[in-house]
Amino acid sequence: MHSDAAEVKKTIRTYLMVGAALFVGTVITVAANQIHFAVPLAITAALVIASIKGSMVAAVFMHLSHEKRWIYGSLVLTVVFFIVLMMLPVLTTADHIGTPIHAPSALSGAEGGHEGH
Amino acid sequence: MEIPYIVDARPDTGLHNCKLGIWLFLASEVMLFGALFSTYIILRTGAVEWPFGELNVWLGMANTFILIGSSVTMVMAWASLKLNDFGKHRLYLIGTFVLAGIFLVNKYFEYADHVTRGELPSHSTFLAVYYTMTGLHGLHIVGGMVVMAYLLGPGAKMWKTRPDQFSNRIEATGLYWHFVDLVWIFLFPVLYLL
Structure with a gap:
């Protein structure tokens, strides 16, 4: 300083x-x-x-x-986690958990299975 | 018990604990505001339409000038201490405090204008984001003002007894204040211009 x-x-x-x-x-x-x-x-x-x-x-x-390098070190870690945080919107749009799958063969198979019960 | 390394640098880090401490705190602040910016991106990209021109750009620009000016006075307050000029230091710190107060007064008028037009956070997603982000930033301004008031008032006595420690306190306050300015530098274009 x-x-x-x-x-x-x-x-x-x-x-x-x-x-x-x-x-x-x-x-x-x-x-x-x-x-x-x-x-x-x-x-x-x-x-x-x-x-x-x-x-x-x-x-x-x-x-x-x-x-000093200790400050740079802590800031590099912060930047890494900040980038992960900023990527969350991308992960959100790429997240398909809970989204119905619209493959025709899978749908028809599932419907047929339900009819049997 | 005397807290170690509040004035002298630790041999392993090369830093006094006050400085390392404030930087770790600022790192957590980056994540706090980062979470809000990330939320803003999600809400904005997912919105069918996003309002434009809702906020007073000139008032926002004036507040940007005020905060940049306060950052300059803050760093000058610290530099004056390094030059052993306590009188100038006080003038600059008072200047920073006053500019912070003017920023909040401007913000009050801005909020009041929105509220009288019925534009509350529940009005739209944009306004909810606007009030949340500028409100949290405003709270940080208030926090900085409380610390500055202490350093101008009872905390100033330390200059006579432990000048190096007082100087470190001013430096830490300055780092915090520049961070608050830094956040506004990004908030202004994101909320007012885009």
Whole structure:
């Protein structure tokens, strides 16, 4: 961490520049939204800009650009579980448990079996 | 009993426990908000139609500026302590606290406008998602304000007796506050623009 006063003074300039860049990023996001792109393009643009802004906050304000490996280790684990969490919607749509199977042969066989009882 | 490694770094991790602790807490927060974002994706992709333009983009943009500004003042509060300038530190921390308050006031007006138009969480899936996500984020803002109020009030005495520990507390508060800003950076486009 920056314990040296001279180094802290140098990073203050970086903090202010990143703050200004975040303001500009927000203006670009809203301006892009006013243009009314196609939905997929609008979503991509907004999320890409948000990711860049988020990375700047994490790297500079939260000092992740120069942290200890224990912090990186815990964050890598978090990212892995976060990706699994984000994949849950995909797993949900791929989940067929409890969904009726519409194979014609299977249906006719099952119906025939029920008639017998 | 003295709690070990709250100022000095542990030899094995190279970190003081306060910092490792706040990062582990933030990791759990990532999963909390991640669950809500994941739920949003499920609900949105499964919806026949999704409202667009329901929220006031300009108010949301103003709140984004306010939170980014508060992140800058927060990191400056920590940097001022590292430069041994307690007066400036207090000014920046008060600035962060005030900006957080302005964010909540804006949010109040936004909620009030929806409520007067009968747009409650039960009105639509979109509004249920909106109130849940922004409400939880708002609670985090309130939590941060409580901590800042303590560090501006009774907690500030520690600067005279144990300045390094106080500095670590400000750093941990800052990490939390930047995370709250980070969440809003994603909430704003997801709820207001898309």
